[in-house]
Amino acid sequence: MRGLLSSLVLQALLLVVMVHLSTQTRLLSDTDDICKLFKDGTKLRKPGACNEWIECQNSEVSDSGSCSGDTPYFSLSENKCYKSLGDSYCSSPSCKGLSGYIGDTLNCSNWYYCDSGVLKQNGICPHKMYFDQVNGQCVYPENTVCAASYELCNIVPKGVRFRDENNCNMYNTCESYKIKSYTCETGTYFNVATGECGPKKDIVCDNHPLPEDVCGTKKLAMRNKFVADQATCRGYYYCRDLGSGVPDPDPIYLHCDENTFFNQDRQGCMPRESQKCNYDRCDGRQDGYVVAEDEGCHNYIECVDGRETTPMSCGSEYFNAATQSCTATQITYGACSA
Secondary structure, X not given: OHHHHHHHHHHHXXXXXXXXXXXXXXXXXXXOOHHHHOOOOOEEEOOOOOOEEXXXXXXXXXXXXXXXXXXXXXXXXXXEEEOOOOOOOOOOOOOOOOOEEEEOOOOOOEEEEEEOOEEEEEEEOOOOOEEEOOOOEEEXXXXXXXXXXXXXXXXXXXXXXXXXXXXXXXXXXXXXXXXXXXXXXXXXXXXXXXXXXXEHHHOOOOOOOOOOOOOEOOOOEOOOEEEEOOOOOOEEEEEOOOOOOOOOOOOEEEEOOOOEEEEOOOOEEEEHHHOOOOOOOOOOOOEEEEEOOOOOOOEEEEEEOOEEEEEEEOOOOEEEOOOOEEEOOOOOOHHHOO
């Protein structure tokens, strides 16, 4: 254990910290499914379209349709097919100062023809082809680059909550076609399935937010210390020594291996069965069983896809973490001791 602190410090100092800027702008050619941000049953305007909608189910597009007749547009303010749009998303592009064929900035297949600043003609490429503005013709998608884009609030109806991709403890809505962000209460994350904030352990989070004052305050800064991430059993931050009264504003994130949990008092990673933890004990374990924290060490938890499931019991016997089974031999772990 003596060399653990120094080796971890060296590891932390060698890491390159990448800062990802939050953006709500998306390319129409993006391959990731927008529905991963929305709860089941959410209906959105189809990106790049004025009269079409999509519906989300199981984090992917499950249904779609077109508006027609007396209600030819999908209205964000009404969240349904409606007689008018109510916004400028589908307005024709300006031909001011332009001549010749131009591509649509909202839809890869649309094109317009401008003549001395006047819109003369417009059309849509057939067979799901894209318009190539360089050559002024329709081509197959693999033969051009589609630069058409949209903002999330171009497709999300007013008041619909959706996940903030960079912060698990935040969610967004669209108000007056602009993003409005909200932060969940301390100890909770936004749950896409319910559209509400809920316990951290119930939400899958790939990028845990930096806790407030994780490296202390100006009165008492954590200097050259490892501190728990306050979200998982294995994760922790390295707070650099920036001088007295200067808490590290950008600590480096690290985590213990799958067999250990972080112990802040010991400033290191300890065998997971020896540690109590307020978060998901299946952290780092895709499958198998882990000891539950119930006193007596009779109970255990099955891990499925890295998440806790319903606790199970060995009855009067004891759970053996090494053999992954129940045994009559008394076993005591720190995680389930008094």
